[in-house]
Amino acid sequence: MTQLQIEIQLIGIVTAVACALPGVFLVLRQVAMMSDAISHTVLLGIVIAFFIAGSLESPLLIVGAAMMGVVTISLVEMLVNTRLVKQDAAIGLVFPALFSVAVILISRYAGNVHLDVDTVLMGELAFAAFDRWQGWGLDLPRSLWLMSVVLLLNGLLIGLFYKELKLATFDTGLAAALGFSSVLIHYGLMTVVSVTAVAAFEAVGSILVVALMIGPPAAAYLLTDRLSHMLGLSGVLAATGAVGGYWMARWLDANIAGSMAVMVGLIFMVSFLLAPRRGLLALVWRRRRQRWEFAQTALTIHLLNHEGKPEAARENRVTHLQEHLRWKKDFAGQVIRRAEAGALVVRKNGYLVLTENGRLLANKAMTH
Amino acid sequence: MIELLNNLLFDYTIRTVALGAATLGLVSGALGTFAVLRRQSLLGDAMSHAALPGVVIAFMLTGSKAPLVLIVGAALAGWLGTLCLINIVRYTRIKEDSALGLILSVFFGLGLMLLTFLQRSPDARQAGLDNFLFGQAATLLERDVVTMAIVGGLALLVLALLWKEFKLLSFDRNYGSSLGFPMQVLDVLLMSLFVIAIVIGLQAVGVILMSAMLVAPAAAARQWTDRLSIMVLLAAFFGAVSGVAGALISSLGRNLSTGPVVVLCISAIVLVSLLLAPNRGLIWTWIRRVRNRRRLRLKPVLRDLYALTNQHDNPYYPHHIDALRTTTGGGGVRWTLTVLEELGWVQRINQNHWALTPDGLSEAKRLTTGDVMRET
């Protein structure tokens, strides 16, 4: 690998992890679509700040973008508070409008500078390594510096407020009772998302920001139940997606950001299908097994309900069971065979009778 | 203005563009009403982004840029995206918002990847596929518009035929099932209509902003009416107006994509609706609140004037307005007094002095004794 390739991948990895960390909380707090809204509207913040500062490298750009992120959420909440539109519609109204203003401003007044609409969507990761900064004796791409700072900041903030974030995410009521302002945490998180989005923006484009913030945490959510593991796993999956996406892009000679998003999607798909406990295959397999267990329990409960009652003669006849439980004939036969094999029921002249085991199972199921 | 109108009627290109934009606005406005009412506003966003790879793949496979081919590709991809979304939500603990964001960004990423992959070949630029990002209404040809109108017309026809069933689905799905209607089938059908509404607008508005055409006209229309049928008609109208306005404005400027301009037009309509619509509009709500507050002030001012006259033998003794300002507090005392004067309860003696009238006196007495009774 050349130094250039390594540097591009490093930028990808650092950006991916920086996005995935706050993304975990977006996914858990069910506000993932805010990242879509914010990653679009920060563009307006950048454009306005650019007109004020006159340069694309001014730190004002990040401030402007972060403020626009907060403005976006405030606008959405203001709209919801009027009770004239629902929340989903409010999001769907605010960000296209702000994004449109930004796109028009760019194409009308900033067409000759290095800020065009395609870059906004796709990023220019391939060229990111050419713009370099020196510091502490290191000569590294500007994006790498910037994203490393953002990653550090995100890690630091999450580390510092880990307890508060966890509480506010899983138990809003308790958090409020303990005096953590959920509004403050919400806005804080959204500011972090905005800053991350704008920093990642010119390297990878707005769409990859959304993919990286939501994809790895969503995949990790299917793999673990613990918040700390989910954070770590999201970072690892995000980095994997970045590297895999880079090589896919090279192989196809296609856009790097788009390829990374596709790779993130593939990682999610693998997790969706194969996750040990929550994946689709595990679910299907578990359902198949449970279907039999469930049917056998249902059978014992049915027998118990009617045993010793006058209708038992009718209800508990082997030939009538399938009709009464509305089971298919083969299925009912199988269930009875399995229950017999498991010593839950025994057959006595055409009737089914519960064994002691069967009665125990039925009683246990009915009292949970 | 005259020239614009003249162009609209007689200039082939502009007329085509306007007709196309009107069609897309009409269809997406009408269908979007149901998306907004069912709280599926963001579904359109995911669907339209998901359509991009469909457009690119359709072009790659057929080499054709015929609108019907690209529409079919977009519709299939949009459909596939929706299918993925539904299954992720059904089979995992991932919530709808995350699934939406995931589908949206991954499908769009795939579209970008394929688009850039294509652009290595010389004919890609000329295929004008990047117009699908932000839309370019100027590229619409007459046959495109005819395709849009036929496909969109069919979608609207289905909507009209199944009007009562879709209403039931949107308002009370379970009840509809209990009546024996297959709600699942209707649900899938309605989503397919959303996909159609989105794909016929892609060429003119683009995948990124097309979702706004589904949400905004309906959100604006909702403010003006409490009836579903009128809401659908109004949303279609708003959609068509903003589509035409946006397409024309963008055709005037150089280097201006249609999508953002159309979105700004419809956003302006939304803003006006939120502020000005009768009953629901924010300005009317505000005026009502101020009026109520002022009406509530009538009694205290009258009572205070009465209390002041109690210090004199003459109940009609005029008092300076400043005395009332101190007792009642706050502004608007003069306005309140004017209203009281119109009611015939007080009279103005000179510039700043006011006194009770006989009617006002009895009213004030009634008020105070009422208060006493309430307090005991």
Place this chain on the structure above:
Amino acid sequence: MTYTYAIEVEDLTLAYEEKPVLWDIDLHVPEGILMAIMGPNGAGKTTLIKSILGLLTPAAGTVRIYGRPYREQRHLVAYVPQRGSVDWDFPTSVLDVVMMGRYGSLGWLRRPGLKERELALEALNKVDMSHLAHRQISQLSGGQQQRTFLARALVQDARVYFMDEPFQGVDATTERAIVDLLKELRAQGKTVVAVHHDLQTVPEYFDWVTLINVHRIASGPVVEVFTEDNLRLAYGGRVGFLTHSGDDGRER
């Protein structure tokens, strides 16, 4: 055709994901009675109604209405869902909602006309709501919303009514009016099954009661079934608390 029961439920079993929600429920409800379904939170009361109506797919069991499978007899059944299950900000009027009750008999494609309108107004009259027929539904009080839903079920002209918490969050006048309506339905030989919360009003409002807690505890006439023992079986130790807070379930 002869039949014994308006509603027959046999061996109804339903599971969500892994957890069973209803185990082997049997119900035999004779014609012309008012029956309450009761049980603690999470006992599966709403689930029971929904699976009888086919809104949820049971893992096992059969439902018959007047001796024939539910699917064939759907036109005899009316459903009153929980008031909170819909968006009352939906742009439509009271009359329009009530006319939805006729959609089932109209079938596909046909629109409601003058006849449906008259039937809807008649039903609104019965619940004392005709003066509000053209009102936007977002402007209704809780009690008025409930009456609208009842009118919508009345207009179906069914023989069996399933109501999910009809007394939830309504004012005293509406509660009275609903009780009168239930008794009127009974007088016409209709059968009503309602999910109910308030233990104290059971003997006054209902003839029969079914107690469930995942499985069926007891089902039968109030005098036989509504006993301390059965209630304890259904509610566990919480029964004392429940019998002494009569307003549970009324007015939030």
